[in-house]
Amino acid sequence: MSYVTLEDIARQVHKSVATVSQVLNGKDGNGIRVGKETREKILKVSRELNYRPNYNARQLVTKGTKVIGLLIPDIMQMFFNEVTYHLSRRLSTAGYDLLLAHSYEDPVPEKREIETILSRRVDGIVVAPACGKENIPLFKEISDSGVPLVLMDRYFSGESFYSVTTDDVQGSYELFKHIVSRGAGRIAFISGNPDTSVTMERLEGYRLALEEAGIPYRGDLVIKSGYFQKDGYERAKTLIQSGKIQECDAVSGVNDSVALGILEALWEAGLKVPEDILVSGYGDERFSGYLGCPLTTVRQPASEVADRTYSLLMDVIKGRDVLTKDIKVSCSLRIRESTDGS
Amino acid sequence: MSYVTLEDIARQVHKSVATVSQVLNGKDGNGIRVGKETREKILKVSRELNYRPNYNARQLVTKGTKVIGLLIPDIMQMFFNEVTYHLSRRLSTAGYDLLLAHSYEDPVPEKREIETILSRRVDGIVVAPACGKENIPLFKEISDSGVPLVLMDRYFSGESFYSVTTDDVQGSYELFKHIVSRGAGRIAFISGNPDTSVTMERLEGYRLALEEAGIPYRGDLVIKSGYFQKDGYERAKTLIQSGKIQECDAVSGVNDSVALGILEALWEAGLKVPEDILVSGYGDERFSGYLGCPLTTVRQPASEVADRTYSLLMDVIKGRDVLTKDIKVSCSLRIRESTDGS
DNA sequence: TTTATATGATTAAACGTTTAATCAAGGAGT
DNA sequence: ACTCCTTGATTAAACGTTTAATCATATAAA
Structure with a gap:
């Protein structure tokens, strides 16, 4: 029901919350140093109490969630099933989680899902757009506002979104x-x-x-x-x-x-x-x-689509320059x- | 890159953040009332600025995320594919989002994924456990700590988890x-x-x-x-x-x-x-x-499993009494x- | 002895919400 | 003229983190 917080740990070890935070995030050299003894004590207590950091609170200050939103028409379709699998695999080894949503080929739920995905402040979005051009302005808006967005499997000709499609x-x-x-x-x-x-x-x-x-x-x-x-x-x-x-x-x-x-x-x-x-x-x-x-x-090639989508998304997130905005992978007979x- | 906040809106309409929050959450009668004129102005501005509430910040105070974690061995397996589809559908109509993770039939990633799911403070977890009993203590711990947990497809005999399985x-x-x-x-x-x-x-x-x-x-x-x-x-x-x-x-x-x-x-x-x-x-x-x-x-019957899992999970979340902790649905030849x- | 530096920490602000408590002003009732 | 309610709002605290800035003490250098 109620989770352990940094403060709970701080109280037990008679140190400040900041010190505990430093230790548990482990990145020394922030200008703040922690003694070996207290460090070990904090780690021990945190383990004993089953401390699990609240990522939502963290997002507020770090601005990152390590979550990627994936919006597809229908995961029962073989292709999307495979892509989801491979993308999930890639993301999880890179420390990202996957928020999965369905549009059912309908622009209305598509828009709704996009909105909630954005409200969760995901680090990036992959969407296989539903048929229809209704949501192009929405895609434009979020893409313009700087949210990393990659279109998958389908694209809109004449628009300049990042996309990975099959040829x-x-x-x-x-x-x-x-x-x-x-x-x-x-x-x-x-x-x-x-x-x-x-x-x-x-x-x-x-x-x-x-x-x-x-x-x-x-x-x-x-x-x-x-x-x-x-x-x-x-x-x-x-x-x-x-x-x-x-x-x-x-x-x-x-x-x-x-x-x-x-x-x-x-x-x-x-x-x-x-x-x-x-x-x-x-x-x-x-x-x-x-x-x-x-x-x-x-x-x-679903797994290649997933791989390319992953790489492209990461490039966009990390702000690296991208050679091709529209990646096409070829199919085999x-x-x-x-x-x-x- | 940077999202609109309540404060941005408040500044534009020359009202306090609390007032804006009240209006956008729409539930009047909290002891606080808002005039018709300001209400409309706030709604207008919020629409103009494309305001999207930060659910992470909200979680901090409300304690709820409206996210359900789903942890399965492998979504490429037909059964899990179908269950995921139907569960996602159910959840989304109830206003929940789905956080999807894979264990690949391995208790090690299973544990890791559970941990990050918990760190996201999901409202509930559905897991189809990987083979092996290694994580039973973990399941027990989170279940004891009050996090709604429902096991799906597989169960542990002798343990008293909520579960939905096929007969x-x-x-x-x-x-x-x-x-x-x-x-x-x-x-x-x-x-x-x-x-x-x-x-x-x-x-x-x-x-x-x-x-x-x-x-x-x-x-x-x-x-x-x-x-x-x-x-x-x-x-x-x-x-x-x-x-x-x-x-x-x-x-x-x-x-x-x-x-x-x-x-x-x-x-x-x-x-x-x-x-x-x-x-x-x-x-x-x-x-x-x-x-x-x-x-x-x-x-x-994957869709029935999904439905029963959904209902059971909601019962647990809402704190209703549950008649059967272990639900079995029957199969057909x-x-x-x-x-x-x- | 004085000063500088290294070590180990603390304080405080900030992030974007929600919500309980409080307040100001106008009108109705007496 | 006074109190009391209603209406429309504000203030302030809290949620759990991160992180920049600061501080106290001990030790080394001068």
Whole structure:
């Protein structure tokens, strides 16, 4: 219920609070020196009483909390799960704690969480922004006010925030280059909201690969949808029912969940993957390699994203100059059965 | 870099800090009243200046932080991932923030993290203890000192902590009852460390189901191992190489990762699941339903665990009486192809 | 003997809040 | 004209730290 304070210790050893503080923080040479005898006595008593410094009180005077706020849409998504894990690991070895908050892809809770994170006077903030541009002014404000802020996984084009993202244009380009090389010319792409950088970039890679191969871009094969399994399932189903599936050599999902939905719909319709049609996803979810037909996809290097985010954040916190404000890490292709008959 | 304080606002509106504090905390009737005009002026200025209260300073006087510490072995494990998600959701709607820390199944970092969590004066702590009994005295100390503490997923028999766990005896019992009902009498069990409550309970369910069916318990079929895929793979492989696999109708893993390793080894050896041999796991990982041969397993209700943990913790924090100190939630069987030929 | 320095400490202010106690002035009741 | 309440505020203490400035004593140097 009530914690031991420096004063409790001071009283027991008949020394002043300042002396106790000096000893427990151990950094001698502050102009103040402590005798060996009292030093040991203080350490002993502090151990006996289970003294635990109050970091909140400390923050008031030192201005630091050694806490980093992490705000993500949803930790159940594999990528954020991994990033959180690695970031947490990094931070904890550097003596920082992690304050975790969710935005659920919604700018309203996002704003609310940011506010409370700031009220805790964290030393830095990492946020994977929810879709939508509503909070750009907020990000600007806190970034301008000098709070170290690093955007992760998603960024806002035209704005100059620190950010670490995966190079989805490159990843997507390589994916579709591979699919084209398997002989597929007509590729349906079941995408998410084209306003988000995620979808935009993956679509850009698609476009590039097609262009390079001299395949004309067909707008009717790019289908706008959501990001979940059921979205993929439904769009694939209408594709099948409308007969348009006959014109396709491959169907790609904007991510692995969508691709899983696509696979379901195809299987249901009696189509064989990869014999009748190729399928691919994006993100390399945990299940993707273990599916009945293992899924070709693109791996986003979560641990590298975490590492780079950590380093960038530390650079900003420590006030070091940063070479690149926008770091992009590249993705790697995972070729599996769903696009590879051999 | 530097935040706005109550004093900054007070200066601008020519009122005292106390008045500003009153207005911004909004709870009139503290014996102090504020005129409508000044109230509005204060609110306006506070908005203009982007005032964000310093929660650390507040803690000093109110004694509350509205932060809950969560300490888990590893958020990459599906179960902890889900629990964290749901707990975070619950807490945030109740106005609490989440401080997340990892023990990596190691009592040493576990202790260190507990200490810093306490130094942040959290309002409560949830911990899924790492294997080992080293930190029981620490848990006792903090629990005795009045800090609300709830153990999750794992508990210490003989100790009287608040805890929320899954009923793995029941889950395991039902699993093996099902396997026996499929005609399997000789069941190998590749288990983890029998000192941990997890393994102990699942083994107990195994024992119970066998006993009920009148099948003698064979110690040589219970194989001690670790908790990872490679552990299952290796143990299954030695089982195969020693020829003992011939005597088995089924092989079970202590969790799904181990079961996945078992499946790999069996496939490699040309054995068919479920035709030649049955396989089961525990935990219902995300991949388990999507495997080439979907895996029979037991689902641990993470969201229910999170909910119960949340309620129990709040009861303890609010000082309400608690009916049951040890809450157990039951698991449900997921029967899939790996034990079910039909 | 006097002065300077080293040693081991103390004092006091500051950080940003909350909150109990107090105060001043105006109006109502007598 | 006096007291009493109401309204709208202020003062001051407290919370647990850190840290700059200062102090007292003993010892070494001159």
